[in-house]
Amino acid sequence: MALGGNIPMTRVVWCSTMNILLAIAFALALMPRPSSAASDRRLAHPVLVGAGATWIDPGVYHRSAYPGAMVGLDLSLGRYSEIGVFGDVTSINNALFGQRTHVLTGLDFKLLPLPTGWLRPWVMAGAAGSVVDDTGYAIAWGAGSYFVPGQAVAYFVDVRRYYVRDMENPAFDQVVLRAGVVF
Numbered sequence: 001m002a003l004g005g006n007i008p009m010t011r012v013v014w015c016s017t018m019n020i021l022l023a024i025a026f027a028l029a030l031m032p033r034p035s036s037a038a039s040d041r042r043l044a045h046p047v048l049v050g051a052g053a054t055w056i057d058p059g060v061y062h063r064s065a066y067p068g069a070m071v072g073l074d075l076s077l078g079r080y081s082e083i084g085v086f087g088d089v090t091s092i093n094n095a096l097f098g099q100r101t102h103v104l105t106g107l108d109f110k111l112l113p114l115p116t117g118w119l120r121p122w123v124m125a126g127a128a129g130s131v132v133d134d135t136g137y138a139i140a141w142g143a144g145s146y147f148v149p150g151q152a153v154a155y156f157v158d159v160r161r162y163y164v165r166d167m168e169n170p171a172f173d174q175v176v177l178r179a180g181v182v183f
Helices: 009-030
Strands: 047-056 065-076 081-094 098-111 119-130 136-147 154-166 172-182
Touching (some): 047 154, 065 098, 065 172, 081 172, 098 136, 098 154, 119 154
Antiparallel strands (some): 047 065, 047 172, 065 081, 081 098, 098 119, 119 136, 136 154, 154 172
């Protein structure tokens, strides 16, 4: 299905999502900063718990957003990098395939160019495996940010694109948007 001529709907959804994320990041960047002691707090072993939407390749699951959740544990490799393990679950229910569950579990590597301050963006790359409903493997890349206000809890936003090589079905792309809490 195309929107306004020949622009695919998935591109419109992807661009709209990125515009919203950029608007939120710029709005947060303009907010007054908390005290420097709170914003310089290290996140040595952050546990991430979040939820959000997943968009899956239109050739496989049509053009719909599905609910998903993630949990992850990151370990600091120094001031500017982290390595982590994660699990991401997406529940898919559509007329063509019925109820399916995508479960991706794997490793990711994050580079944090601004390791201190209340806004800590990152870029990431990772690899994952899937053994529920879609057996296969995936590679991922994405970006996100920690938001570390002057509180005991921090927050995060994470956008990832997975290229999933399914051993039972055709390969597909999956884009996930997750937001949540960092403990």
